[in-house]
Amino acid sequence: MKKTLITVGSLLLVILVAYGAGIGYYAEKFQANTEFATVDVSNLTLPEAQAKVEEVLLNKEITLTENGQEVGSIGLAELNPTFNTEEALTVTYNSQDPNQWLGNFFQSDEFNADLMSNVEIDQENLNQKLSELGLSNDQRQAPENAQINYSQAEGYTVSEAKDGNQLDIEALRQLILDGIQAGEEKIEINQAFLKPEVTSDDEVIGQYMEQIEQAKDTQITLQIQGEEVVIPAEKIESWIYFDANNQMVFDEAMIQEYVGELNEQYSTFLRPRTFQSTLQGEVTVEPGTLGWSIDREAEAAQIAEDLYSGQDVKRETAVVGTGYNSEGSDIGNTYVEIDIANQTMFIYKDGEQVFQTPVVTGQVGTDTIPGAYAIWDKQENAELRGYNPRTERDYVQPVDYWMPFDDTGQGIHDANWQSSFGGTTYQISGSLGCINTPPEAMATVFELVEVGTPVVVF
Incomplete structure (x- = not known):
């Protein structure tokens, strides 16, 4: 019995000595089964553990692939790393109690430290x-x-965003570092491709398209001499663009082109006219100063203003010139008719003939120029001045009444020097282009005809 007690006591003494030796041993070393960020640092001193961790890190290598194809590999050692692992290892080391060293032989300590947060690379x-x-x-x-595009065939449409293969270098760096840290063997670099900043679903694209649709839906109805013209939506769409501040703008130069197209269809400037004459039936009247056109600049500015307001509108166009009226005829039913062939002047008011008189028109060589004109002034006791190509002399001729109607000097006036009017008088003593009128008739003409009255000469 005594022998048995001695044996047990000796065994306990050995165990105690061994346990104490273990405490001394692990007072300066990591305990058994210790992993620091997947690196086994068991039984290593702090400097030894640091050296091993750094060695493991230096041996880390990662393969880069692009769409499954290998493009190369990068080892951490190639990046001239600087390690700052001592502090993290020290914290791990100090967290272990040397008195508990024996238990670590039966369990493991795993410290999931972020190694790469303690590594700086060049x-x-x-x-x-x-x-x-x-x-x-x-x-x-x-x-x-994604972009908003315009084509004449399709109008404004949205083109979808497209992926490229340019790299976000900063994202690629982080991808590589994260991969090394995670112990990955491969990294797919298409994860670091730059992405489009704007897609077709972005709110800004929707806002632009909504503005375009609202502008297209604005109905502008132009009234042109009794006709109504609705500006087509596709025309409006073609005028839209966005300025440097992304504000929608309407191109007034293009709107002016559209107004020019309307003028080609409706304007009466420089166009022959058919006219129902008193004695000759329907005749063709050459262009003269009478006529109108849509004012391109003023109308384009007004159309743009209407579009900016976004409100439907119906209105008369802005016009320049003479003779415009909503009934569709710039001659109308109040006018002066001068029939050169019959050497007669007729005056009509509201469609009724109110006066008629024989006249003398231009002599051959100084012919009266046919055309549609309008009275632009009325003067009493005027002096007509000019050059007579037949006598090759300047002249000054006083008259009681003067009513010019074109921009070359033609007009209606009394002519007390004429011995007769009508017939063939114009062939031998015709005027220099004016309408010579009997003095006794001219006072009535002057009274009946207002400034702006059309004068039809044929």
């Missing part, structure tokens, strides 16, 4: 390595943002 080295692997953006396709 960014220039990484850039150079990426460049060596051809991972620069020099030959790569940039992503394309």
